[in-house]
Amino acid sequence: MSELLEIQRRVAAAILHPLTRTETMPRRRQDGSSNVREADALIKPNDRLSSFERLEIYNRQYWFRLYSSFEEDFPGLKAIVGNAKFETLMRGYLTDCPSTSFTLRNLGSRLVKWLEEYPEHVEPRRALAMDMARLEWAHIEAFDSGEEEVLDADDLAAINDNSLLRLQPYLRVLELRYPVDDLLIELRNESGSSDASSNNASSARKRKHVRRVAAVEPEEIFLAVHRHENSVYYKRLHREDFLLLKGLLEGLSIGAAINAAFAGSSLPDDQRGAFLHEAFASWAALGWFTRQNSN
Amino acid sequence: MPANRFNGFTDYGVGIGLRIPHYQHILTRKPVVDWFEIISENYMIDGGRPLEVLDKILDQYNVVQHGVSMYFGSASDPDPEHLRRLKRLVKRTNTPWLSDHLCWGSVDGRYTHDLLPMPYTWEAVKVTAERIRRVQDFLEIPVVVENVSSYAEFHVSEMAEWEFLNEVAERADCGILLDVNNIYVSSQNHSFDPFTYVNAVLAERVAQIHIAGHSKFEKYILDTHDHPVLDPVWRLYARAIERVGPTATLLEWDDKIPSFEEVHAEAMKAEKYLAAARTKTGAAATKVSELAGVAR
Numbered sequence: 269m270s271e272l273l274e275i276q277r278r279v280a281a282a283i284l285h286p287l288t289r290t291e292t293m294p295r296r297r298q299d300g301s302s303n304v305r306e307a308d309a310l311i312k313p314n315d316r317l318s319s320f321e322r323l324e325i326y327n328r329q330y331w332f333r334l335y336s337s338f339e340e341d342f343p344g345l346k347a348i349v350g351n352a353k354f355e356t357l358m359r360g361y362l363t364d365c366p367s368t369s370f371t372l373r374n375l376g377s378r379l380v381k382w383l384e385e386y387p388e389h390v391e392p393r394r395a396l397a398m399d400m401a402r403l404e405w406a407h408i409e410a411f412d413s414g415e416e417e418v419l420d421a422d423d424l425a426a427i428n429d430n431s432l433l434r435l436q437p438y439l440r441v442l443e444l445r446y447p448v449d450d451l452l453i454e455l456r457n458e459s460g461s462s463d464a465s466s467n468n469a470s471s472a473r474k475r476k477h478v479r480r481v482a483a484v485e486p487e488e489i490f491l492a493v494h495r496h497e498n499s500v501y502y503k504r505l506h507r508e509d510f511l512l513l514k515g516l517l518e519g520l521s522i523g524a525a526i527n528a529a530f531a532g533s534s535l536p537d538d539q540r541g542a543f544l545h546e547a548f549a550s551w552a553a554l555g556w557f558t559r560q561n562s563n
Numbered sequence: 564m565p566a567n568r569f570n571g572f573t574d575y576g577v578g579i580g581l582r583i584p585h586y587q588h589i590l591t592r593k594p595v596v597d598w599f600e601i602i603s604e605n606y607m608i609d610g611g612r613p614l615e616v617l618d619k620i621l622d623q624y625n626v627v628q629h630g631v632s633m634y635f636g637s638a639s640d641p642d643p644e645h646l647r648r649l650k651r652l653v654k655r656t657n658t659p660w661l662s663d664h665l666c667w668g669s670v671d672g673r674y675t676h677d678l679l680p681m682p683y684t685w686e687a688v689k690v691t692a693e694r695i696r697r698v699q700d701f702l703e704i705p706v707v708v709e710n711v712s713s714y715a716e717f718h719v720s721e722m723a724e725w726e727f728l729n730e731v732a733e734r735a736d737c738g739i740l741l742d743v744n745n746i747y748v749s750s751q752n753h754s755f756d757p758f759t760y761v762n763a764v765l766a767e768r769v770a771q772i773h774i775a776g777h778s779k780f781e782k783y784i785l786d787t788h789d790h791p792v793l794d795p796v797w798r799l800y801a802r803a804i805e806r807v808g809p810t811a812t813l814l815e816w817d818d819k820i821p822s823f824e825e826v827h828a829e830a831m832k833a834e835k836y837l838a839a840a841r842t843k844t845g846a847a848a849t850k851v852s853e854l855a856g857v858a859r
Contacts, residue, residue, distance in 0.1 A: 272687050273638035275717065276670040283675055312716045314754065316782040322715040325783070330675050367674040370632040370645045371604050414609030438610065498612040 275310065282306055282323055283330045286363050291331070293324035334362050337372040341408060342379070343459065344400040344452040347477045349390055357389040373412070376405055396484060399444040403452060403502075406440035406493040410500045413438040416558035423559065424552055429523030433516050434558045440493040441505070441513045447487050449502040454480055496554060508533050509547055565808045565844065569705050569738025569770035571659030575625060575811035576837065579830045582816070586616050588823040596827065598625035600813045601656070603663075604632055607648040617656070626656050627771075627811075629740075630663035632674070633698060635708060635731075636681045636691045637667040641698065650702055660770055662707040662740040665691065665728060680713035683720035683727040692734035699737060707770045708732065709740035712748035712777075712786035724749065725763040738770035741807070743799040744786065744815075748777050751784045757795075761803050769807040774800055774833060775815040789818035791829050801836050809840040 282303055288294050295304050304320050311319040338358050339346060346354040365378045380401050383390055390397035414437040427433065455477060490510035492503040505513070508529045515525030526544065535543060551557065566574040578598035581589075588594070599620060606617050620626060630649070633641065653661060666678040681687050699706040710728055722730070732739050741764060743757075750757035774797075776790025792800075792814070804810065814830035 270638060270686060270690070271684065271719065272636075272682065272690055273670070275682050275719065276638050276667055279679065280670045280673060280675060283677070283679075284673065310717060312718055314716075314752070319715075321782075325714040325785075326675075326677060326679065329677055333676055367676060368672050370642060370669075370674060371607065372676055373608070412608040412611035412613065415611075495611065498615050 278306060278310060279323070279326075283326050284366055285327065286359055287328065287331050291328065293320070293327040295320070331362075334367070334372075334375065337375055338362065341376045342401065342404050344404050344448065344455055345390075345397055347451075347455050348393055348397045348400055348481050353389065357383075360386065360389060373408065376408065380405060393481075395486070396446045396448065396481075399442075399446045399448045400452065402442055403444070403448050403491070403493065406442060407452075407500055410438045410440055410493045410495050413495075415495070418555040419552070419557040419559055424548075424557065427522060429526075430521050432519065432521055435513065435517055436494070436556050436558055438495045439513075439517070439556055441510055441517065442491045442493065443510060444489050444491060445486055446484055447489055448484075449489070449491055449504070451480065451484055453502070494554065494556065506543075508535060508543065512544075512547065513551075565810060567738070567767070567770060569660060569707055569768060570811060571705055573625075573659045573811065575627070577830050577833050578625075578627070578811065578813045579826055580629075580813065580815050580817070581620060581626075582820055584820050585823040585826070590616070590619055592823075593623060594823065594827065596624060598627060598811070598813075600627050600629045600815075603628045603630040603649060603652055603661070606655075607645075607652055614655075621656060626658060627813075628653065628656055628658040628661045629709075630661065631678070632668065632676070633663035634668040635663060635665060635694050635698070636687060637669050637694075638690060639670055639672075641694065646698070646701055653702055653704060658704065660705040660707050660738065661702060662709055662771060664711050665708040665731060666711045678711040680711060680715060680717075681727065682717035683722045683724060685721060688727060688730045688734060691731050695731070695735035695737050699735070705738055705770070706735075707738035707740045708735075709742050709773065710745050710749075712742075712745035712752075714752055714783055714785075716753055723755070723760075723763075725760045729763070729765050732765060732768050737768075739764060739768045740771045740773060741769050741803055742773035742775070743803050744773065744775040744777055744792065744796045747793075747796050747799055748784045748786045757799050758802060761799055761806065764803075764806075766807045769803075769810055772800065772803060772807075772810050772812045773815055774812060774830075787818060788815045792832070797832070797836075800833065804836045804840045808844055809837040812837065 285294065285297055285303070293303055296302055303323070307319040307323040311322050313319045313322070335358060349357060361379060361382050365382055367375055380398070383398060383401055387394050416434070416436060458476060490505040490507055492505055492513065494501055494503060512525050512529035515528040516522070520528065530540060566572045576597035578600055579596060581599040581601045601617065606613055608614065632645070664678045666681060668675045668677055668679050681691070695706055695708060708728070708731065710724065728739065743761065746757045746760045750760065774792045775786070775788045776792055778785045778787040778790065812833045814826065814833070816826050816829070820826065
């Protein structure tokens, strides 16, 4: 192994190691090895700072940068689980799932899967918290995913049951057990609306958040998270809409997706044609159908 | 240097970093600004508002790309997806040159999202220069490397930071983005004379200069980019301009960002140094012409 690679691996091991509860670099790592000895071996001290203290600057910068990015991405989840639990969750997730991308935009990409493995972090409001994590990640994806060329009226007129319809890369559909869309909008409005930054204003905001979260009742909702004129929107869907879009996103033909949408549906047969017409017209108007790879 | 092959033979003046809080002001008021520097990673995405804003800025202003995650000094290979996205953005912006840092920040596929200092060894010179050459060949535009601020030094280092920078720039045949604030921060943290650094840098390779503010703590200085430029940094800037000539200069302000006007006014303080250098360069050119006339 090259000396450069060895040094970089050793320094990265120190920097990526979790901080103590008081946000300092631990003198001993979780595996029992000494950070002090490792710092002394790698880093020169100066007349003001020991080797350990110099390495600690980078260790703390790493974690503070990640905390800040993660908190910015998941304010709704934080409001649901509360500050203390969110901090534990955040440390656990970022330790298990460090960034593997050049951009911090992807930091939360594995959160939902990780929470499914470690649900204790979101108890006792597990279902609500999981829904919020899904919505907040979908929002990030909808914000800056690609946008393909939209199908025009002639393209749409040519499709049949066997056609494959490609949807915009920014579109996400979610099946949720709580109306977290409303909750997230309220929380965001609230955070953005305060013109004060005093502790009093912040405490009052926190109390309001707690009350709002406590008041959220279960409600099965289906949601499209999409982008229009470069703003992200949440659009409530009928169950049939959701299943139809989900089928199309999974690559089913139009006919197969329609069958999946109406399986178990209570919508009377004679209303299904009008329902489909309205759904397709609305989605076409929103520009969700794209030209690429469509038949 | 004012216009050279490392900055695409441009002669840009004073620019500022394009930051989200200023988007609205720039798009609606269309202020006169020589050029904007963008953080490449903010626009290496597939769609959405950031690209829409960028396109509007590109319609009206000169834009130069500055990256924070190429990690020229990392021992492991660059991420091909990163390079592909970067090249796509280069084609979109037509940036005359592209800068990133002389540092490392990732290893074995894990990213620190920090600009970590290099061990100044001959092996690191070789690895880093090769990587810069590969990136430059792939992107097909001049690549310029920036010195970082640092808080730690390695026992294994075999040379001074400025010697490392010069060696890498020569071997990679790339330009230098001289960050005088970073030089000042590192000089205080590592107890060296910042003027030694500025005086040693290969002047003919300097394509751009960064200025910024920093924060003083009890035992070290942190490169925070959240203040106006401090006097010692202006003095260093003056010396740098004296050596390299009127070179494209950019103010970085990344935290506690004030109004556009305040940031721009701070940046424009650089103009008096650039004007003085232009006068000097002009006088020298006149003298050369006169001498050439006498010789004829």
